[in-house]
Amino acid sequence: MSLSLHQYLAREEALHGLDPVLTRLLTSVSEACKAISFKVRNGALAGVLGAAGTSNVQGEDQKKLDVISNDIFVEAVARSGAVCGMLSEEVETVMSVPEDCPVGPYLIAFDPLDGSSNIDINVSIGSIFSVLPCVRPKRDCVEADFLQPGRNQVAAGYCMYGPQTQLVLTLGRGVVMFTLDPTTGTFILTREDVRVERAAKEFAINCSNMRHWEAPVKRYIAELLEGKTGVRGKDFNMRWIAAMVAEVHRILQRGGIFMYPRDHRDLSKPGKLRLMYEANPMSMLIENAGGAATTGRQAILDVVPEKVHQRVAVFLGAAEEVELVTGYHLESDAGMER
Numbered sequence: 001m002s003l004s005l006h007q008y009l010a011r012e013e014a015l016h017g018l019d020p021v022l023t024r025l026l027t028s029v030s031e032a033c034k035a036i037s038f039k040v041r042n043g044a045l046a047g048v049l050g051a052a053g054t055s056n057v058q059g060e061d062q063k064k065l066d067v068i069s070n071d072i073f074v075e076a077v078a079r080s081g082a083v084c085g086m087l088s089e090e091v092e093t094v095m096s097v098p099e100d101c102p103v104g105p106y107l108i109a110f111d112p113l114d115g116s117s118n119i120d121i122n123v124s125i126g127s128i129f130s131v132l133p134c135v136r137p138k139r140d141c142v143e144a145d146f147l148q149p150g151r152n153q154v155a156a157g158y159c160m161y162g163p164q165t166q167l168v169l170t171l172g173r174g175v176v177m178f179t180l181d182p183t184t185g186t187f188i189l190t191r192e193d194v195r196v197e198r199a200a201k202e203f204a205i206n207c208s209n210m211r212h213w214e215a216p217v218k219r220y221i222a223e224l225l226e227g228k229t230g231v232r233g234k235d236f237n238m239r240w241i242a243a244m245v246a247e248v249h250r251i252l253q254r255g256g257i258f259m260y261p262r263d264h265r266d267l268s269k270p271g272k273l274r275l276m277y278e279a280n281p282m283s284m285l286i287e288n289a290g291g292a293a294t295t296g297r298q299a300i301l302d303v304v305p306e307k308v309h310q311r312v313a314v315f316l317g318a319a320e321e322v323e324l325v326t327g328y329h330l331e332s333d334a335g336m337e338r
C-alpha cells in the first residue's frame with residue numbers, strides 16, 4: 001500500500017514520537033516545494049525564467065526563480081507556527097516570523113533554489129532545507145541562535161525538480177524518498193532505507209578549478225584519473241551536473257563521491273558551498289544513508305559555524321573514498337607541520 005508523506009509523518013509520530021510541530025513544519029516545506037515544482041514545470045509559460053536583475057548576499061546574480069522560490073518558502077514556513085526564525089541563501093539577515101504568526105520551537109535554514117545556473121536550460125534543480133532546534137524560542141531570533149553544528153539538526157532534506165519531483169528526507173533514522181504524483185499533488189513514499197555503498201566508482205568535481213586546488217585534492221583526483229593502470233587499480237567514471245541536489249540524489253541511489261574542495265581562487269572563501277543550508281543538510285542525509293561527509297579535515301556536521309552564510313569545503317558520499325581523500329588532507333597537514 002502506498003504511503004503519502006502525511007501518512008508517513010503520522011506513522012513517525014506514533015512509532016518514534018516525532019513532534020507534531022515538526023510534522024507541521026515539514027508539511028509546510030513540502031507545500032512550498034510543490035508550489036515551486038509547479039512553477040518549474042511551466043518554465044517560460046509561467047514567466048519564471050531569466051535574471052531577476054538583483055544580487056544576493058554572496059554577490060551572486062539572482063535568477064527570477066531564486067527570488068520566487070525564496071518568497072514561497074518564507075511564506076509557507078512563517079505561517080506554519082513551527083519556527084521562530086528562518087535563514088535563506090537569498091536573504092542577508094536571519095528572518096523572524098511576522099507579528100500575526102505564532103512562534104514555534106524550530107529554526108529553519110534553506111537554499112530555496114539550488115543549481116541556479118541550470119534553471120534556464122531545463123536541467124535538474126532543487127530546494128534544500130535544514131531544521132535546527134531553537135534553544136530559547138522567541139519572536140526576535142538572532143544570528144547567534146543559528147550558530148549550531150549540523151549534528152543538532154532534527155530533520156533535513158531536499159526536493160529535486162527533475163524528470164520527477166522527489167522529496168528526500170531524514171529525521172535521523174535513515175533516509176526516505178517521496179515522489180510527487182502530479183495528478184493528485186501528493187508526495188508518495190517510493191523508497192525507504194536508502195543506503196550509500198562504502199566503495200565507489202564514480203566521482204563528481206568541477207575540474208575547471210584544478211589549478212586552484214590544494215595538493216591533497218590534486219593527488220586524489222590524479223589517482224582516480226589514472227584508472228586501472230594507477231595505484232587505485234580500477235577505472236572511475238565522472239559526472240558534474242552543477243546542482244548539488246542532483247549530485248547527492250545520484251549518489252544516494254547509485255553511489256559515488258561528490259567534492260567541492262576549498263581552493264586558492266579567493267582566500268576569503270573556504271569552499272563554494274554554504275555550510276548551513278547546503279553542506280549540513282546534505283551531510284545529515286549522507287551519514288544517515290551510511291556514507292560520510294567531511295571538509296577534508298573534519299566531519300562537516302561537527303563544524304561550529306561562525307557566520308550564517310559561511311562557506312565550507314565538501315567531500316561527501318561513499319565512506320571509503322571520503323576517508324581516503326580526508327586522510328590525504330591530514331597527511332599533507334602533518335607533513336607541513338613537520
Ligand SMILES: O=P(O)(O)OC[C@H]1O[C@](O)(COP(=O)(O)O)[C@@H](O)[C@@H]1O
Binds near residue numbers: 114117242243272
Ligand atoms: O558552477 P560551479 O562552480 O560548478 O558550482 C556548482 C555548485 O554551485 C551550486 O549550484 C550552488 O548552489 P546555488 O545555485 O544555490 O547557488 C551547487 O549546487 C553546485 O554544486
Ligand SMILES: [Mg+2]
Binds near residue numbers: 114
Ligand atoms: Mg545551492
Ligand SMILES: [Mg+2]
Binds near residue numbers: 089113
Ligand atoms: Mg540557491
